Amino acid sequence: xxxxxxxxxxxxxxxxxxxxxxxxxxxxxxxxxxxxxxxxxxxxxxxxxxxxxxxxxxxxxxxxxxxxxxxxxxxxxxxxxxxxxxxxxxxxxxxxxxxxxxxxxxxxxxxxxxxxxxxxxxxxxxxxxxxxxxxxxxxxxxxxxxx
Amino acid sequence: xxxxxxxxxxxxxxxxxxxxxxxxxxxxxxxxxxxxxxxxxxxxxxxxxxxxxxxxxxxxxxxxxxxxxxxxxxxxxxxxxxxxxxxxxxxxxxxxxxxxxxxxxxxxxxxxxxxxxxxxxxxxxxxxxxxxxxxxxxxxxxxxxxxxxxxxxxxxxxxxxxxxxxxxxxxxxxxxxxxxxxxxxxxxxxxxxxxxxxxxxxxxxxxxxxxxxxxxxxxxxxxxxxxxxxxxxxxxxxxxxxxxxxxxxxxxxxxxxxxxxxxxxxxxxxxxxxxxxxxxxxxxxxxxxxxxxxxxxxxxxxxxxxxxxxxxxxxxxxxxxxxxxxxxxxxxxxxxxxxxxxxxxxxxxxxxxxxxxxxxxxxxxxxxxxxxxxxxxxxxxxxxx
Numbered sequence: 001x002x003x004x005x006x007x008x009x010x011x012x013x014x015x016x017x018x019x020x021x022x023x024x025x026x027x028x029x030x031x032x033x034x035x036x037x038x039x040x041x042x043x044x045x046x047x048x049x050x051x052x053x054x055x056x057x058x059x060x061x062x063x064x065x066x067x068x069x070x071x072x073x074x075x076x077x078x079x080x081x082x083x084x085x086x087x088x089x090x091x092x093x094x095x096x097x098x099x100x101x102x103x104x105x106x107x108x109x110x111x112x113x114x115x116x117x118x119x120x121x122x123x124x125x126x127x128x129x130x131x132x133x134x135x136x137x138x139x140x141x142x143x144x145x146x147x
Numbered sequence: 148x149x150x151x152x153x154x155x156x157x158x159x160x161x162x163x164x165x166x167x168x169x170x171x172x173x174x175x176x177x178x179x180x181x182x183x184x185x186x187x188x189x190x191x192x193x194x195x196x197x198x199x200x201x202x203x204x205x206x207x208x209x210x211x212x213x214x215x216x217x218x219x220x221x222x223x224x225x226x227x228x229x230x231x232x233x234x235x236x237x238x239x240x241x242x243x244x245x246x247x248x249x250x251x252x253x254x255x256x257x258x259x260x261x262x263x264x265x266x267x268x269x270x271x272x273x274x275x276x277x278x279x280x281x282x283x284x285x286x287x288x289x290x291x292x293x294x295x296x297x298x299x300x301x302x303x304x305x306x307x308x309x310x311x312x313x314x315x316x317x318x319x320x321x322x323x324x325x326x327x328x329x330x331x332x333x334x335x336x337x338x339x340x341x342x343x344x345x346x347x348x349x350x351x352x353x354x355x356x357x358x359x360x361x362x363x364x365x366x367x368x369x370x371x372x373x374x375x376x377x378x379x380x381x382x383x384x385x386x387x388x389x390x391x392x393x394x395x396x397x398x399x400x401x402x403x404x405x406x407x408x409x410x411x412x413x414x415x416x417x418x419x420x421x422x423x424x425x426x427x428x429x430x431x432x433x434x435x436x437x438x439x440x441x442x443x444x445x446x447x448x449x450x451x452x453x454x455x456x457x458x459x460x461x462x463x464x465x466x467x468x469x470x471x472x473x474x475x476x477x478x479x480x481x482x483x484x485x486x487x488x489x490x491x492x493x494x495x496x497x498x499x500x501x502x503x504x505x506x507x508x509x510x511x512x513x514x515x516x517x518x519x520x521x522x523x524x525x526x527x528x529x530x531x532x
Contacts, residue, residue: 012275022275043390044276050389070297070394070517072289073342074281078265081281089286089341091394091517098390101277101518114297131279 007087007103008080011127020059021045022129030062030120030132032096043098064120066094066134073109088112092134106135149409154239155367155374156527158187158360159488161466161481165324165473167354168260172202173213175255175356180214183358188370189249194360196220196241196250198234200478210253220247226521227513228423229382230254231359231480233523236380238361248363255356256476263352263477273387277518285349285426287517289341292428294394296343298443303343305446306427307334310347310470312454313424317467319496324351325471348427350468355475357485367530375491378412378506379526381405386519395443397429397512398522399436407438410526412506414438417526419490419501420461421483421509424468430454433510434461437524456499465490465499480511484525491529505529 014022024031034041035049036056042049047057071090074081081087088104090112104112105121119137122130160182162175170178176199184190194216201223203209211218222237224230231254238250265284268274295301311331317323329347337347367374383401386392407413414437422437424430431445439461440448448460456462466472466486469479487507489495506528513521 007281010279012279013269014275017272018275040389043387044273046272070290070294072286072293072344074283074286074289075338075342076283076285076340077281078283079281081283084281087281089280089282089290091290091392099387099392100390101280101282103280114293133280 007084007105007123009123009125009131010080011125012129014129017047018045025122025130025132026128028122030064031059032062032094032098033057034060041096041098043100063095066092066118068104068112068114068116068118069093069099070114071104071112092118103133104135105133112136148243150236150239150243150380151378151409151411152364152376153243154361154363154377155530156235156359156377156484156488157362157367157370157372157374158183158185158189159485160186161357161473161485162355162475163322164355165322165353166259167257172255172257173210176210176253177214179255179356179358180251180253183360184251186372187360187362188372189360191215193249194218194251196238196247198222198238198250198252200225200230200254226523228425228478228480229511229513229521229523230478232484232509232511232525233382235359235361235377235484235525236382236523239377239380242361242363248366250361251358252361253356253358254476254478254481256478257354258352258477259354273518282517283341285341285344287515288426288428289344291394291432291516292343295428295432298395299446301431301446303335304331305450306348306431307331308449309424309427309430309454310334312449312452312459313464313468313470315455316465316499317471319498320467320472323467323472324353344426344428350425350470350479351474352477353474355473357475357481359481359484359488373492374530375488376528376530376532377525378528378532379406379408379410381409381524383522384519385522394517395432397432397436397516398520399433399510399512399524402522402524403437403510406524406526412526416506417461417508418504419465419487419507420463421487421507422463423479423483423510423512424464424470425479425512429512429516430463432516433512437508437510457501462499462501465495478513480523483509483511487527491527505532
């Protein structure tokens, strides 16, 4: 069993399209692409808006706050995560709208629940970028009810 | 242009093996090819189109070479477990357009003896934003199950009912890998792998393969074998949708209505359904998405023997499915077609043969419920429909 917060930090492949996103993570900033034509804020980071087809896309900084949209406690891991079990794989719905795949950390895995309020934390990969994960924070406002 | 009645499945063959250390992948393709052609009363020299998922690279060329085929058409559409159901639809459309008259579709895999590795592609644009967080095959379906439970109150007991039904059917299939019926309690007592999915919520890992032969109406008429009529086909790609993914439904909400409309039927007309059962939650969502019950009511629909043949609300996967019978190459689509063909020919195991089975559906799902999936729906009818 892993110690809390000691999940592996695999280095993501970075390419010219995603360089800005990953560089920002090294500075503790979570960027999101926003379409300057239709206003859509989307995920994953890319330079074409799937909502309207525009390539006029800018980066905005996320608040890093959201709620757990779905989660599972993984009890059999593979690859880098083979020895990291149990750990939480989740989708977090950011306050800006997008649902992002991530891990929930800094709490017992079985305590994580849909609707839980979370905030981003960055785990350094040692390769010039960090992985955006999330930890529980005190509930405010949204209770994560189905909309 | 509709494909309704423009093509027929004349031959179908499921490899009887579930663990095949002594066969090469190409040998398995060849054995199922010969099996399906023999079932149809045709031979390799009759084939003028070849379909596969392209696992050897450069589409179907490698196997066309191995089999010695003279083909004027190849298609290696790869949408995971839904590929082969799509192939039948593509073949039917091309036959309707006069491109060829005998299509061979094969698939094979050896994940049981070679080890299963979840396919991922580092060059894919989404890779960096998902794979670094440790997704597993089960975990990706567990995310969908968790959300479905949260929104609709679906329970682990209801998911277990799907395994119970599949295992009941598998006892009548001498080739099934797991032939012992299980109970809801057995499923819940099996190890939790990724909450809320247990080991027995999961499909098998088997070696094996299967093949079908799709022919024109003229060729079908010339054969002695009872053929199955292709009535309708639909496909869809469901994806993140810019980060607004809804984990409670699959691409079947789009592929199903397309296929039903082309076939001129409604879900109420379906006598038997083959539904890709990678995990129990996959079946539950697809049953809802194809319109067999209201969204969110899948749990009640599959309970109390709802899926058990021959008398359940919707007899499904009467071979035992990927959960209990066979899951070659970790891709369920081909075996789904084959059991639907058996049902329409009246050749399923007698204990699970649906009486007067006239309309069947085969549905495949490929990829991962939590991110991107291909969906393919095929509506098939008895030769005289």
